[in-house]
Amino acid sequence: MFRTSITRTLKPFTNPVLSNLIRCQSTLNSTIASNTTQPTLINQNSNNNQSISQNITNSITTLKLSSNGSRDLYAIFRLYNMPYLVTKGDKIYLPFKLKNVKIGDILKLNDVITLGSTSYTFNDKKGIDPSLFELQASVVEITREPLYHVIRKKQRCRRTKTFNVEPFQTVLMINELKLK
Template sequence: MLQRILRPTLLAAAGRRVLSPLWPAVAAPFSTSTAVPDLAPAPATTTSTATTTATPPPPSASPPSSKAETLRLLPLLRAQPQHYITIHIHSFPFLVTLGDTITLPFRLKNIIPGQTLRLTHASILGSRDYTLKGSPWIDEKLFSCRAAVVEETREPMRVKKKTKRRQRKIKTVKSKHPYTVLRIKELEVLGGEEEA
């Protein structure tokens, strides 16, 4: 950040070579000097070669170990008495546990009350001692979350009066949005043996 504020000539005087987007590389037309500071990259030093010789581990090596670690710790999460889960329905996150009632701020289409829905998009699954986080989602083979549709309801009628300055007109806007109510009836951590 400091390099973007200082002029290139001041940085060149200090022995640093920096290309700054705030100052042009050409001299001003009223300037009598024709010397323009060299903006080429600095030659490589011994410290930069030491950092380039170290190669990072291949990206394919870390995911299997984390997956194996997840499968190893999954029985500990399953042994806990109560679980919670963050499910996502149309990009809305809901933190729920068994028996919770969710009032969705929209109406789900093509459903009827009493129908059971399987919720597959979850980002966090946990208990008091352990938490499993997905990136961005947890594999749906590791958990089972089902919700029953309780009802499709509407909010109470809202009436808003809209006015404009220096106008005598008052516009009345009524709204009564539909909601869907779900109840979590199953939340279970599965073994994940299907993947092993």
């Protein structure tokens, strides 16, 4: 068995604008949840599906009106089950290299779990239907992280092995985030 120790300290990425959005989102979710009532369920599947689709379209139209022409719009999407909160023009640094992707490629990101603005949020843990929004990102660069050393040592043995590690990074830029 090897024990691993990393000799580099990682600095957390903090963005005050996005942290304010998250704080506003949590307070809004609590006020929306306290002010709204649950719709009654009907046993017939067709009526139930119509009422759910009507609630979704009402939610999206409210979000369209409150997002100020998509300027204040943000989204939380998942990439390999890791959530990323983005707005239009953001850069995302992925800690891995995306396969079969070149610089300049445009990616459609369709695993979105949250769409919101400063005053309204639309959540769905299973994923929001991609026909309701458009989220595109382009690959800006594929680079490597700065070099750091990993020291491995077996138990009860003085000998250590040092490995140079320089993992890949993929940088994406959000080109388009809008509601349809």
